[in-house]
Amino acid sequence: xxxxxxxxxxxxxxxxxxxxxxxxxxxxxxxxxxxxxxxxxxxxxxxxxxxxxxxxxxxxxxxxxxxxxxxxxxxxxxxxxxxxxxxxxxxxxxxxxxxxxxxxxxxxxxxxxxxxxxxxxxxxxxxxxxxxxxxxxxxxxx
Numbered sequence: 001x002x003x004x005x006x007x008x009x010x011x012x013x014x015x016x017x018x019x020x021x022x023x024x025x026x027x028x029x030x031x032x033x034x035x036x037x038x039x040x041x042x043x044x045x046x047x048x049x050x051x052x053x054x055x056x057x058x059x060x061x062x063x064x065x066x067x068x069x070x071x072x073x074x075x076x077x078x079x080x081x082x083x084x085x086x087x088x089x090x091x092x093x094x095x096x097x098x099x100x101x102x103x104x105x106x107x108x109x110x111x112x113x114x115x116x117x118x119x120x121x122x123x124x125x126x127x128x129x130x131x132x133x134x135x136x137x138x139x140x141x142x
Contacts, residue, residue: 011023011037012035012036012037012136013122013134013135013136014053015122015134019056019120019121020056020120020121020122020136021053021054021056021120022035022036022053022054022100022120022136023035023036023037023051023052023053023054024036024037024051024052024053024054024097024098025037025038025039025041025049025050025051025052026049026050026052027041027043027044027046027048027049028046028048028049028050029041029044029046029048030043030044030046032044033052033054033097033098034098035054035098035100037051054094054097054098054100055094055095055096055097056094056119056120057094057095057117057118057119057120057141058092058093058094058095058100058117058118058138059092059093059095059115059116059117059118060090060091060092060104060112060113060114060115060116060117060118060138060140061090061091061092061093061099061114062090062091062114063088063089063090063091063104063112063114064088064089064090065086065087065088065089065107065109066086066087066088066089067086068084069084085107086107087103087104087107088103088104088105088106088107088112089101089102089103089104090102090104090112090138092118092138100138102136102137102138103123103135103136103137103138104118104137104138104139105121105123105137105138105139105140106139106140111140112140116140116141117140117141118138118139118140118141119138119139119140119141120136120137120138121136121137121138121139122134122135122136122137123135123136123137
């Protein structure tokens with residue numbers, strides 16, 4: 001199946017030959033980083049900003065396990081409680097940039113630890129028109 005990139009107004013995720021990349025913003029005046037991209041800096045309120053590809057590695061800062069299906073809409077995917085599979089959700093601190101809230105590929109609490117190294121990947125949310133709709137997630141580094 002073909003992959004479809006997820007976007008909201010501006011692209012938040014690029015599927016590149018080198019793997020997935022999150023698109024954020026860097027303020028050229030104060031070096032603040034923001035995800036997803038926005039046209040102004042929330043630190044200095046300046047507009048001298050640029051789109052950047054964020055780093056792909058970081059450390060798990062905080063986490064939990066989503067143990068029940070989110071409400072639909074806006075949730076995409078199987079909302080049936082019988083088919084729902086719990087998944088990890090956490091904040092990953094991308095080295096030298098910012099913290100990103102994301103799905104985690106691991107949902108076993110015994111395998112998640114604050115400070116563990118993580119790497120950006122994608123996960124399939126659902127199938128739409130015979131294509132996998134994907135979003136970003138972080139997985140523990142091997």
